[in-house]
Amino acid sequence: MEKVKVEKYFKRIGLEMPETIVPDGQLLKKLHFAHCTTVPYENLDIIRGIPLRLDDEGLYQKVVEEGKGGYCFELNGLFAWLLRELGYKVTEYASRYLRGESSIPMRRHRVLRVEAADGVYCADVGIGEVCPRYPLKLVEGLEQPQFDECYRFDKDEFLGWVLMDYYKGQWRQFYSFTEEPQLPQDYVALSCYCEKHPDSPFIHAEMFSLKTATGRITLDGNVYKEFKDGEVTVKELSEDEMPAAYARFGLVK
DSSP: OOHHHHHHHHHHTTOOOOSSOOOSHHHHHHHHHHHHHHSOEEOHHHHTTOOOOOSHHHHHIIIIISOOOBOHHHHHHHHHHHHHHTTOEEEEEEEEEOTTOSSOOOEEEEEEEEEETTEEEEEOOOOSSSOOSSOEEOOBTOOEEETTEEEEEEEETTTEEEEEEEETTEEEEEEEEOSOOOOTTHHHHHHHHHHHOTTOTTSSSOEEEEEOSSEEEEEETTEEEEEETTEEEEEEOOGGGHHHHHHHTTOOO
């Protein structure tokens, strides 16, 4: 284990590294929540035309050393590195993001299967919308409530594992993945699509999100939203208010 780098990572997400590491679900849950609530989901480099690096060294530099955030290919990639350093077995998959889609979309999301001492989990710290703040047990049909949300995994003959979330009285598809392990280089083309393709949702405006203990905060362009206990507050910001809004996500305008 690269102890110094791991200690810095713990500090980045607001945790003190324990003297004894037990790679179980309890530690995974603590790490997952801390990551979601301290490292922002953001596309600032994409908007500014700065090429993304998906290698471990580049991701560590951006998120830990420079205190920035990123999106799924970056955040889940670096989180996978941390988990492996701590003794977890991690398998990475390419996922289809189904929420809001009327047809089956391409694979353009990175997600982690984590083998812990007490079971197998799905970990994902790379989504800006409402999503699990704790890792989920990778068990078919098990309803897993957390905060005011509830999730479960279904199985589909074509889609494979399908994460479902309970929304307005019914279950809806969130994202899916099949159990085909991906290598780091497999994400390069997918990320390039998200960085450059005209149909990509990431290239048109700045989008920031950060989870909280009661919900999340977001900034889309100059529209700031705070989701708290099922309620949402919306404010359109002036140019003078933007630097302070950036600072809430640990970013600099």
